[in-house]
Amino acid sequence: MNCSKFKTLLTRYIDKEINKNEKSLFKKHIEMCKNCQDEYDTQVQIKQLIRKKKRLIATEIDAQNIIIKAKKRSIEKKDKKNKINSIILNRFVPSFSIAAAVILLFLSFSLFKTDPFMQVEEYILADLSFEEISNLENDINLFSDILNE
Amino acid sequence: MCMNEKHIFKALQADKTEGFSLLVAEYRDMILNIAYSYTGNKDDSEDLTQEVLIKVYDKLDSFKGLSKLSTWLYKITINTCHDHVRRKKRMKIISYDQNNINLKSDDDFDKTTETRETQKLIIESILKLPLKLRDVIILKELEDKSYKDIAGILKCSIGTVESRLFRARQKLKNILAPEIKKGELL
Numbered sequence: 041m042n043c044s045k046f047k048t049l050l051t052r053y054i055d056k057e058i059n060k061n062e063k064s065l066f067k068k069h070i071e072m073c074k075n076c077q078d079e080y081d082t083q084v085q086i087k088q089l090i091r092k093k094k095r096l097i098a099t100e101i102d103a104q105n106i107i108i109k110a111k112k113r114s115i116e117k118k119d120k121k122n123k124i125n126s127i128i129l130n131r132f133v134p135s136f137s138i139a140a141a142v143i144l145l146f147l148s149f150s151l152f153k154t155d156p157f158m159q160v161e162e163y164i165l166a167d168l169s170f171e172e173i174s175n176l177e178n179d180i181n182l183f184s185d186i187l188n189e
Numbered sequence: 190m191c192m193n194e195k196h197i198f199k200a201l202q203a204d205k206t207e208g209f210s211l212l213v214a215e216y217r218d219m220i221l222n223i224a225y226s227y228t229g230n231k232d233d234s235e236d237l238t239q240e241v242l243i244k245v246y247d248k249l250d251s252f253k254g255l256s257k258l259s260t261w262l263y264k265i266t267i268n269t270c271h272d273h274v275r276r277k278k279r280m281k282i283i284s285y286d287q288n289n290i291n292l293k294s295d296d297d298f299d300k301t302t303e304t305r306e307t308q309k310l311i312i313e314s315i316l317k318l319p320l321k322l323r324d325v326i327i328l329k330e331l332e333d334k335s336y337k338d339i340a341g342i343l344k345c346s347i348g349t350v351e352s353r354l355f356r357a358r359q360k361l362k363n364i365l366a367p368e369i370k371k372g373e374l375l
Contacts, residue, residue, distance in 0.1 A: 051355045090330040098221040103213035110246040
């Protein structure tokens with residue numbers, strides 16, 4: 041085993057998560073290599089030191105108190121949700137409906153203004169001779185003059 | 190699930206309030222100590238513990254017992270602690286930089302001066318670790334979890350746990366080695 045392989049096994053060895061084969065290889069290497077022995081000693085010291093951290097005791101935490109707070113927060117959340125829903129219903133829905141109606145009206149006006157009449161005009165003129173068309177134009181002009189008067 | 194976990198799970202299914210009381214009694218110290226490793230002071234840790242337990246109570250109905258109760262609690266605790274650290278960082282009230290650590294460990298561990306100094310140094314060194322490295326050190330050294338359990342809690346592979354532990358210990362070595370050489374800590 042070389043020093044690089046040793047480093048990969050060091051963590052597992054310290055944490056007792058190493059298998060038997062790796063363990064014997066690790067032990068053999070550590071007996072021969074002074075640097076790795078030093079590294080191992082330091083890591084063990086650090087592990088022992090961190091594990092010395094004292095545990096705190098939670099004296100102020102009470103289940104009933106938590107339940108009351110959780111229920112209160114849940115009610116607040118529901119109120120907030122209802123508020124948002126009412127804003128959507130009272131403000132956004134009417135505004136969107138009006139906007140949609142205006143757009144629909146505009147679209148329908150623009151459709152009726154152009155396409156249907158043009159299509160009718162093209163249809164009528166398609167089967168007529170040049171003279172008939174000019175007569176028809178004269179009639180239309182006359183008719184529109186009368187309308188204007 | 191261990192016997193105690195099974196007992197609490199059954200109690201939760203029978204009566205939510207009764208079961209939750211058992212859960213709080215069993216796990217509040219664990220949550221508080223994990224929170225302390227992310228905040229560095231007892232007041233914030235107690236607030237955070239309450240925050241975690243409120244979340245747990247809210248989510249109890251969604252816990253079906255498919256994983257260990259403790260694993261589920263560790264996940265919620267660590268996620269809440271991460272949110273807290275990020276929130277604090279954004280607000281820039283507490284900085285965990287080397288030069289500006291806001292600890293109250295003097296009040297939290299009021300024993301002999303020697304013990305107090307050692308405890309302060311331990312928590313300071315843990316607080317200097319990046320969150321991902323801190324998670325594994327807390328779960329391994331303070332909660333004594335196996336690689337498999339840690340991988341389950343953090344949703345990563347055992348190899349990742351191993352490499353994070355190695356990196357965390359290297360960082361701790363750089364921070365603590367001078368103190369260990371002085372021979373004052375062990």
